[in-house]
Amino acid sequence: MTVTEPQLAEHFGATIARGDRIEPRDWMPEAYRRTLIRQIAQHAHSEIIGMQPEGDWISRAPSLRRKAILLAKVQDEAGHGLYLYSACETLGTSRRELTDKLLSGKQKYSSIFNYPTPSYADVGTIGWLVDGAAICNQVPLCRTSFGPYGRAMIRICKEESFHQRQGYELLMTMMRGTDEQRAMVQESVDRFWWPALMMFGPPDGASPNTEQSMAWGIKRNTNDELRQKFVDMTVPQARALGVTLPDPQLRWNSERQAHDFGEPDWDEFWAVVNGAGPCNAERLAHRRKAHDDGAWVREAAVAFARLEEAL
C-alpha cells in the first residue's frame, strides 16, 4: 500500500496540531525543511561568528579571572554552534554545505555581530543585552516543533544563563568603580541598545515568514512580542545598574501594563543585514581565514585516521 502525499501532509499537520514534535525520520513538507535549515543554519552561524567580537578581548582582559570567564564564554559559543549544526544536519544538509554557504555569504548570521567592540565594557554589555535578547528568543524555541532543534535549544539556554549573569556582574563591578568606568558602561549601553532590539528581527508587518513559521510551530512568538518582553525585562535591570537606555520615548504604559518604546532604525537594520554594517566584511574575512588556515589540521587528522586503520 502506498501512502499519498496528501495523507502524509495530513499526518504531519495532525502531529503539529497535537503539539507533538517532528523527528528527523518523519515525512515533512519541503518548505518546512527548507525553513528550518535556513533558520537553524543562521542560528549556528551566529554562534560561530559571535565568537569574534568578544574574542578580541580575551588577550586584553583586565584580570586572570575575567580572562578565564571570557574564554569559557567564547568556548561555549563554539559549542552552541556545533549543537546547532548537528541539529541542522538531521534535515539532510551537511556541515560542508553549511560552512560553504556561510563563507560565500549565501546564509546569514545575526546582524548584531557586525557591530564592533571598541571598549572592554562591551564584553559586559554583550552578556547583559545581547545574550539577554538571545535568551528571550531562545527560551520559546525550546518548544519548537522540530525535535533536534528544541533539544539543542534546551542545552543552549541552560548554558546561556552564565553568559548573561557574568555580563551583568561585570557591568555592576564597573559601575562601582570610577566616573570614567561608569561613563564607559553608559557609552557601551548607548551603542548596543538599538542593535539589541533589532535582534528580534523586523516588525511583524514586515516579517513575511512569521505567520507560516508560527503555523508550523517553528516560532512560538512574533518578533514584536519578543521585543516587548525583552524591553519589559531589561528596564528594571538598567535601573538597578544605574544606566539609562538611550530612548526618549521609553516609558511605562499602565494601560497596557508594558513599556512604550521608540522604533529602531530599520533602514540601518536592513543595511547591516545586506552587508553594509561596520564589521560585515571583517567578520567573514576572519572566518574564511580561520577556515583556510585550519585546512592542514583537517587534512592531517584524516591522514592520521587512515594510517591508524592501515596498521
Place this chain on the structure above:
Amino acid sequence: MSEWPLYEVFVRGKRGLNHVHVGSLHAPDDKLALMHARDVYTRRNEGVSIWVVRASDITASSPDEKDPMFAPSGDKVYRHPTFYDIPAHVPHL
C-alpha cells in the same frame, strides 16, 4: 553460547525526547535486532521509536577514566551561573 553480535538498544519515550539507552540484546543482523528490541524492551508502550547499534561500533570511555576525562572542568566554577552574585532586587536574571 550465542554467536550473534551484541546490540545496544535506545528508546525514544515520546516525540521531542532523546533516545535513551535501555539495555542490550543479541541478534543476527540489524533488522532482527530492531524486531527483538521491540519485543524485549517495548512491550508496554515504552516508546515511539528505537535505535539499535552494534555494541562493537560504540567507542566509549570507562568510569575508571573519570578523573582524566572530566577533572579539567572540575575547577572551572565560573562556567556556572551561580558563580556570579547578582543582587536579589534585580529581576529576570
